[in-house]
Amino acid sequence: MLNISRPFEAYLDEMRTITVLVPGNRTDCFGPPFLLEDEQGKESGLLIKETRELKEHRKYVLESEGPVPLGRVHKVRCRGSEWTDLQIGAVIRTAEFDQAFFYEGTLGAIYSRERTIFRVWAPSASAAMLELQSPDGTQKTVLQMVRKHKGVYEITVDGDMNGWMYMYHIYVNRERFRTADPYAKAVTANGEKGVVLDPDELKVEKHDPQAFQSxxxxxxxxxxxxxxxxxxxxxxxxxxxxxxxxxxxxxxxxxxxxxxxxxxxxxxxxxxxxxxxxxxxxxxxxxxxxxxxxxxxxxxxxxxxxxxxxxxxxxxxxxxxxxxxxxxxxxxxxxxxxAVYNHVYKRExxxxxxxxxxxxxxxxxxxxxxxxxxxxxxxxSERLMARKFILDSIRFWLEDYDVDGIRFDLMGILDIETVRRIKQLAERVKPGVLLFGEGWDLNTPLPDGQKAALHNAGNMPGIGxxxxxxxxxxxxxxxxxxxxxxxxxxxxxxxxxxxxxxxxxxxxxxxxxxxxxxxxxxxxxxxxxxxxxxxxxxxxxxxxxxxxxxxxxxxxxxxxxxxxxxxxxxxxxxxxxxxxxxxxxxxxxxxxxxxxxxxxxxxxxxxxxxxxAFRLRTPGEVKKHLSFLEETKEAIAYRLYHIGKIDGWNEIIVVHCPFAKKEELKLPDGKSYLLYCDPFTFFQEMVPVSGWLQLNGIGTYVLYEPKGIF
Missing domain, CATH: 3.20.20.80 (Glycosidases)
Known part of the structure; x- marks a missing residue:
């Protein structure tokens, strides 16, 4: 990046709002009136909405006559004909920007043997270039990309580009950023460059995964x-x-x-x-x-x-x-x-x-x-193109790699609407896919009611x-x-x-x-x-x-x-x-x-x-079929009952014992059961237990009432 010297700073913070920062020791040289100048030299006035004295600057909040078009180099002039370039500021984090530049199409390198289309979403850029390098590294070229609608830069390169390496040069605020493609599907070692590959050469024999109802x-x-x-x-x-x-x-x-x-x-x-x-x-x-x-x-x-x-x-x-x-x-x-859609390694x-x-x-x-x-x-994740990237990525892994579920690292960083969209997409692409994550409530600037956190789980059905x-x-x-x-x-x-x-x-x-x-x-x-x-x-x-x-x-x-x-x-x-x-x-x-x-x-x-009976799906089913026995103060004992229509057994009793001392547990209604296992043994033969269960060590006991007579 370049070390750029500017006489004063001007930022586009909303589509019609420009913030100017004039050095405090030079306010006699720079100041009102301010003018906006486009690439053709056409000037328009800027209305001063606010003036504020800061520690080292005087701040002016200005308003343009209409929305300032992005993708072009604009200048802000002040008295004495001093000028500075209008930098892209907080405007890109506004809802107006999000709506204006949301792009629904396919991004990345779109390959065919006849040609490859390269598309990158860079609405704040004034220009973009495509850098190409042949598979053997002997040929290298840089091509000008064309700005299309919604801030997408695009170029079509004829010929079979299979194996070619590529990067983008993005120009923002008079600086050049050389970068890999966010949508890259193949890269060189350590992720330095994107690589174009023929999808037909990446196919493997598929096998149907095991299907699950719940x-x-x-x-x-x-x-x-x-x-x-x-x-x-x-x-x-x-x-x-x-x-x-x-x-x-x-x-x-x-x-x-x-x-x-x-x-x-x-x-x-x-x-x-x-x-x-x-x-x-x-x-x-x-x-x-x-x-x-x-x-x-x-x-x-x-x-x-x-x-x-x-x-x-x-x-x-x-x-x-x-x-x-x-x-x-x-x-x-x-x-x-x-999946780690909550952060990147190094933001810059x-x-x-x-x-x-x-x-x-x-x-x-x-x-x-x-x-x-x-x-x-x-x-x-709440921004439209960030959400689109996450959804596109999830679709890619489900379809191209055939994964059967996604675990979301620090899911509480994501917003609820994005997580809901993930669920809808995943069910369309691969019904029965498992989706779950860490719903910790983290200190991120997102309203509490929008966080995909545990306390909002009721707003995200189907997400674990x-x-x-x-x-x-x-x-x-x-x-x-x-x-x-x-x-x-x-x-x-x-x-x-x-x-x-x-x-x-x-x-x-x-x-x-x-x-x-x-x-x-x-x-x-x-x-x-x-x-x-x-x-x-x-x-x-x-x-x-x-x-x-x-x-x-x-x-x-x-x-x-x-x-x-x-x-x-x-x-x-x-x-x-x-x-x-x-x-x-x-x-x-x-x-x-x-x-x-x-x-x-x-x-x-x-x-x-x-x-x-161990896999009931709803709170109502659990309430209907599970109750706890209170015959012991320290061990946990519970009963799964009225399960004959959904299970191979009529009733199950589970006891979890955290102590080594011996104790007797009274069984419900004086009934007889068969002991399936204790902390030490799974029994091959029937072991009848009537009236009382002897707890003889730390661990779990499972009893059951079979269907029929035993």
Missing amino acids: PCDAVIYEAHIRDFSIHDESGMQYKGKYLALTEEHTETAGGFSTGVSYLQELGITHVEFLPFNDFAGVDELDPGTSYNWGYNPLHFNVPEGSYSLDPQDPKKRIIELKTAIQALHKNGLNVIMD DSPFERTVPGYFFRHDEFGFPADGTGVGNDIA FFNDRFRDAVKGSTFHLEDRGFALGDVRKKAAVQDGIAGSPGFLSPQQSINYVESHDNHTFWDKMAFCLQEDQKTKRLRQRLSIAIVLLSQGVPFLHSGQEFCRTKQGNQNSYRASDQINRLDWKKRAALHGDIEYVRKLIALRKAHP
Whole structure:
């Protein structure tokens, strides 16, 4: 960018409003009257609406005779014939601008073998150029683009441009911004340049994913692509890469299943991967030297290159990711992508900011970039072209990559209308798609009633929310490490856990409640126990099982963090977003050592999937079929009843016990049941229980009344 010297500053802040800042020590040289001059030298008067003395400037608020056309260079003159260029200011964040320049058409590089059309939305620019470079790098040219309607710059380049690299030069406020295309679908290594590719060369064989009638039928398993296979004992050849997800029948040295085969055995339905769109934090040409979770988005519509076998080949990362997704589909697993539409890695360097400076991000009342995300910028999803980008991107991932769900990072930054539009679009493109996110209430300059936050969940039907009340009740506070939840022995959390078991009525509907106790964020359950409890390893493993059982047998949508089922530890690291592989990797050796705990979780998942009574969809159904037993002060006991028409059993009783002492629980109406499991065993043969249930350890007990006589 240029270092431009101006005698005074003039900004277009509304379509007819110009703000002039005159240096305080030079007001005798510059000042009224002010004139606006267009490119042809035609002048028009500017009416002074306000004058204000600032610390170092005198401020004039001026009004033009009509809206000032964008896309042209204008001058503001003052007395003495001094002039300055009219810079594009806050006008681009006005509703009038949004309506005037909203563009509904296709953006980016639109390829055919005969020609490629390049379109970029840059309404505040006075000019735009297209820089092209041949695949072998020997040819380079820069072409003038033509401004079309709605602020779109366009050029058609004849010939087959397959493999050509491209960038835009955008001229705003007498500065040139060289940038990649916000709509790029392929890039060079580390996302430096966009690449034109032939879509026909990027197709892979498709397999139908498993269909679901309700989010409550899902069991979500969160994983990081690199973590999943990088361990020495993973048994996978393509460690840390997309193609590890295509490997079948992998196992540890001791013969225990790993990878996709392990996920199949475990019984989960959806794998949610941390971000796999192009991100910063890992050098794609030397990925082993650094690590990152991926919440540093660079290009939203391009796969991350560090997971590819050849990040220098723009095609390979695309084909490898598509192949991995279809391999998971083939093996009966659905794929959820973690999407980060709330911020970018560095605002100043992002293609958004370099094509339309100031538009795509929220600013506070003083004009500074908002920081509700905590990373220096908040995407302004409520603006029409920002919303369009998000919707276009989601359609692209659903259609082109065939993903089956989207998890929205910091969804509370987004606005409700955008989230509603996402739901409508996703259901049209791929019915049954899972949509959920983090509904935290963040300090972003958006009216409270417009935030896609938990407290507004009722305004976003069909959208799931991470249920932090459930998490904190079972596990204990995320922010106070010493605080223990119910599964860690604090029975004072009993009522809060019961509320979560019942689907969090009045807070969320069951289909919106993502029930979890750990994720990639914060301490794992095992690491929190290490801080909170002075108990032996055997007891802690029972508590780990208990927490998972509460998640899997509650009304709502169960969510597991990869490795949680075998007591995953990150060595006490509560924010491992750029820690080493040693901290983050999925420990397949531990998977082998704790195969008994895994088998317990596998059977719990099978129990949930086999019985619709654990997957009720509405608050009304839960109220009709679930009630709590109050025969114990500390354990939680509940009954699923009148379920014969929807379930294979007539009645189910679940007991979650957080203590080791022995206690008897009186069963309802003196009835007899069969014991399905206790904290230690899933029973193969019928174990009748009449009148009373003996609680003999920390964990979960499931009893049932079968149909017919036993």
